[in-house]
Amino acid sequence: MKIIRINKENWADGLEKLKRSYRLFGPVKDNNLHVFKELDKGELPDCSYFNTRLSPKSIIYPQSEIMLEYELDESKEDHHILKEIDTDYSPRAVIGIRPCDAAAFLLVKRNFDTPEYKDPYWIKSYEATTFVGLACNNPQTTCFCTSAGSGPFYEKGLDLLLVDIGDYYFAKIITLKGENFLEAAGWDTEADGNAEEQIKTMKQKAEAKIISSIATDKLKDKTTTDLFDAPFWEEVAFACINCGACTYVCPTCWCFDIQDEVNGYSGIRMRNWDSCMFPLFTLHGSGHNPRSTNMQRFRQRFMHKLKYYVDKYNDGIQCVGCGRCTRLCPANIDIRKVCNLMNGYSA
């Protein structure tokens, strides 16, 4: 695999050049926290960050997204008929995405790109995007990616992997999209023969820094109803206030609500991120609610990620180990603890 060396003095120029053919997104500091946003002219991504508070899922899947539009004025032709809208699906690139967050898109893709139905909004955004990853040299204590199916130098889901060496980056080309991206930037200096070895050593060092892990090996063989009826749920869910922060920051949570909004005679149908933590998520018109209690909603989140998803796709859990939900939970609920409880449970 080809590795290109990008000297940091050429970084800003290359990015400006890229902005002619790509919409660039990257991590920038906003009120002391890093967020992913579209980079303005002259604006550089801040690659000194650990990770963003919100995952970069909104670049592909905005928190609010217009799906359809319509006209309600009955004197107009086609009134009350819903129509598709024009959306910008021109090429875009995410610079400095962490490998765990890029891998999350692959897990989510299974939901939006199915054999029966294709979600055009998600798929078109995803296909328009080049993922330029930034390897994690300094994982945090809440990271457990190596036992959750990804890793600090994980390449699946990326088109290009950047490794920060100090004065320069190594850019490992993973796909043709990645190669095209480098070409557009004008970065073409091939790294010397030791680069591959150097990256390997750094990868091992980074992986060794990850001190926490989860056990998932037994989840697949558990009986769903046994886990569902396990006695530990009341206790582990007790502190949960159903605030939904975990689902909001999670790169692999994809649930949404669909709402109509009208202004005068013109209206839109939009989708908004939703959360299984909220009672309204499942409330029937009759008043009946299959998940009416805190515990039931808490259980749904973990059963979905760690059992239903495992059974449905037979390729691991719906979690990449980024640790956001654990870091941001106001009640100190830790997915690692819940996962290990589930994995170790026998009825």
Place this chain on the structure above:
Amino acid sequence: MQNPYLPYPVRIEEIITETEDKNLKTFKLVFLNPDDEKKFSYKAGQFAELSVAGKGEVPIGIASSPTEKGYLMFTINKVGLVTTTLHCMKPGDIIGIRGPLGNSYPWDILKGKNVLIIGGGFAFTTLRSSIVYMLDPANRPNFKNIHVIYGARSPGMLLYKDELTAWESRDDINMHITVDGTDDPEWKYNIGFVPTVTEQKAPPGNADTYAIICGPPIMIKFTQPVLDKLGYCHDNIIMSLEMRMKCGIGICGRCNIGKEFVCKDGPVFTLAQLNMMPKEY
């Protein structure tokens, strides 16, 4: 790429008030573009998302039968924002429809079998679709005995009364209509709850007999032990579930029971399947 969220435009052709409380109305819908009707090829037991611009969407079982051409029929209970808006609409108004959605009753398995249909309240819509479908002259030879047990609170709360009367007089379908109670001296059918009538009138269960049940949870709860007693195995008890839905295509994430989505993997499940799933519905 086909956009599965984009509804086909339809015109409301006719609105029929079904019940004495005026809370249930049947809507006959006609596609604005005839080509869309061809794309909307459905089976009895499926549902669709009805779409009112400016208000939203609502998942409703298809009450017409695939054998009835030229229109679709939905019977709608007035409950929330979208259904209330629909109840206030008039013939000629334009709405949208997405579908058909979900699986259907298992017609390939039901071929050549006895079919017992048990319905309660307004959950008789996809059952009507099934009955009309089975009674179609081209399809009737494909089924053995057909029994229908249908109950409502009172005679005025029964859906599709003219059709019920017509089916009563036929000899290729055994109708057992019942009401919880009535002071109507003219009432000539059963009085009693659905589970009781099932116990008295339903054929015994065997490998060649399937029961399809739709109704309120309380009816299902008390009918199930009766079917057990009659010898129906859980593979032969077929149920259609309801859930709060949005996308209707298994993507938005809210209507799951375990790993199954009611909108896409259901709404029809056998009791044997439900026994393996979490009790969360």
